[in-house]
Amino acid sequence: MEYTVHAAGRATGISPWRIRTWERRYGVPAPRRDAGGRRTYTEADLVVLRRMAALVDQGLSASHAADAIRNEEDTTAAEAAPPALDPRVDVLIDAAAEFDESTCVEVLRLAAETSWATSLEAVVMPALRQVGLRWERGEASIGVEHFLSLVIQRELLTAIASLPPAEADAPCVLVACAQDDFHDLGATALWLLLRERGAQVICLGADVPARALVLATLAVRPAVVCLSGVAATSTPMLAEAARALVEARCDARVFVGGPAASGAASEGIPASRLPDPLPAAADALLAAARGHGH
Numbered sequence: 001m002e003y004t005v006h007a008a009g010r011a012t013g014i015s016p017w018r019i020r021t022w023e024r025r026y027g028v029p030a031p032r033r034d035a036g037g038r039r040t041y042t043e044a045d046l047v048v049l050r051r052m053a054a055l056v057d058q059g060l061s062a063s064h065a066a067d068a069i070r071n072e073e074d075t076t077a078a079e080a081a082p083p084a085l086d087p088r089v090d091v092l093i094d095a096a097a098e099f100d101e102s103t104c105v106e107v108l109r110l111a112a113e114t115s116w117a118t119s120l121e122a123v124v125m126p127a128l129r130q131v132g133l134r135w136e137r138g139e140a141s142i143g144v145e146h147f148l149s150l151v152i153q154r155e156l157l158t159a160i161a162s163l164p165p166a167e168a169d170a171p172c173v174l175v176a177c178a179q180d181d182f183h184d185l186g187a188t189a190l191w192l193l194l195r196e197r198g199a200q201v202i203c204l205g206a207d208v209p210a211r212a213l214v215l216a217t218l219a220v221r222p223a224v225v226c227l228s229g230v231a232a233t234s235t236p237m238l239a240e241a242a243r244a245l246v247e248a249r250c251d252a253r254v255f256v257g258g259p260a261a262s263g264a265a266s267e268g269i270p271a272s273r274l275p276d277p278l279p280a281a282a283d284a285l286l287a288a289a290r291g292h293g294h
C-alpha cells in the first residue's frame with residue numbers, strides 16, 4: 001500500500017508540511033517519487049514518521065531524532081544482513097539432506113585440516129544453525145538434523161581420541177551440560193579445543209544434574225568447571241548447578257557458556273561468563289586453569 005503525503009499525514013497525525021520539512025532538512029524519511037514527481041510513502045515510511053514524531057514528543061530536537069533513526073536503521077540493517085555463509089556450509093547440509101555420509105565426512109575433514117578452531121566457527125556451528133533453521137521452517141526433517149549432529153559428534157570424538165594424552169601436570173577442566181540439556185556438541189567441541197591446547201579434560205556430556213556435577217567436581221578436583229547451556233530453558237539449570245558448586249565449596253573457578261548463559265535471565269548465575277566463540281572460550285578456560293592456585 002502506498003500513500004500520498006496527505007494520506008501519510010492522515011495516517012500518522014503529522015501535518016504534510018512537517019513531513020516535507022523533515023525530508024528537506026534531514027532526509028527522514030526519503031519517500032520515492034512517482035512518475036509525476038509526487039511523493040509516495042510506504043508502510044515502512046509511516047513507521048519512520050511515527051518514530052520521528054515519538055522522539056520529538058519525548059523532547060529530542062528533530063535533527064537529533066533523525067540521527068537516532070538513522071543509527072537505528074544502520075543497526076537493524078547490520079543485524080538483518082547475516083554474515084556471508086562459508087560455501088562449505090551449504091555443501092555440508094545439502095549432503096546431510098541426502099544422508100550422504102562420505103561427503104559430510106570429507107567436507108568436515110578438509111575443513112579441519114586448517115584448524116578445528118576455524119572450522120568450528122566457519123563451517124560446523126553455522127551448519128548446525130542452518131539445519132536448525134531448515135528444521136524450524138519445515139524444510140528439513142529432524143532425521144537430517146540427527147544424522148548431521150551424529151556425524152559431527154563422531155568427527156569431534158575421533159579427533160579427541162587421536163590426540164596424544166595430556167601431561168600429568170596439565171591443568172584440568174571439567175566440562176558438563178546443564179541438566180535436561182541434550183545439546184552437547186558445543187561442550188564436545190570445547191573438549192577438543194581444550195585438549196588441543198594441552199589441557200586435561202573430564203567431559204560429563206549432556207544432561208548433568210547438579211548433584212552429579214558436585215560429586216564429580218569433588219572427585220576430580222579440576223582447576224576450572226565449564227557449564228554449557230544451549231536451550232533457553234537451561235538458564236535456571238545453569239544457575240542451580242553453579243549455586244550447588246558454590247555451596248559445596250568446590251575449589252574450582254566456575255564458568256558458564258552457550259546461548260543459555262547470556263541475556264538478562266542469566267545475570268544472577270554465580271559464575272563467570274565465557275565468550276561465545278568456542279576458540280575464545282577455550283583460551284579463557286585455559287588461562288583461568290593455568291592461573292588457578294597461583
Ligand code: B12
Nearest residue numbers: 128132181182183184185186228231232257258259276281
Ligand atoms: C542439534 C540440535 C539438537 C540435537 C542435539 C544433539 C547434540 N548432541 O547436541 C537434539 C536432537 C538432541 C536436540 C533436541 C532438542 N532441541 Co535442538 N537443536 C539442535 C541444533 C540444530 C544445533 C544445536 C547446537 O549444537 N548448537 C550450537 C551452536 C550451533 O549454536 P549457537 O547458538 O550458535 O552457539 C554459539 C555459541 O553459543 C557457542 N556455543 C554453543 N554451545 C556452547 C557452550 C559453551 C560452554 C560455550 C562457551 C559456547 C558455546 O558456539 C556457537 C558459535 O559461537 C539447534 C539449532 C541452533 N541454532 O543451535 C537446535 C535448537 C538448539 N534446539 C531447539 C529445541 C527447541 C530442541 C528441543 C526442545 C526439540 C524438541 N521439541 O524436542 C529438544 C530439546 C532437548 C533438550 N532437552 O535439550 C531450539 C532451542 C530454542 C531455544 N531458544 O531454546 C533450537 C535453537 C532449534 C530452533 N531453532 O528452534 N536439538
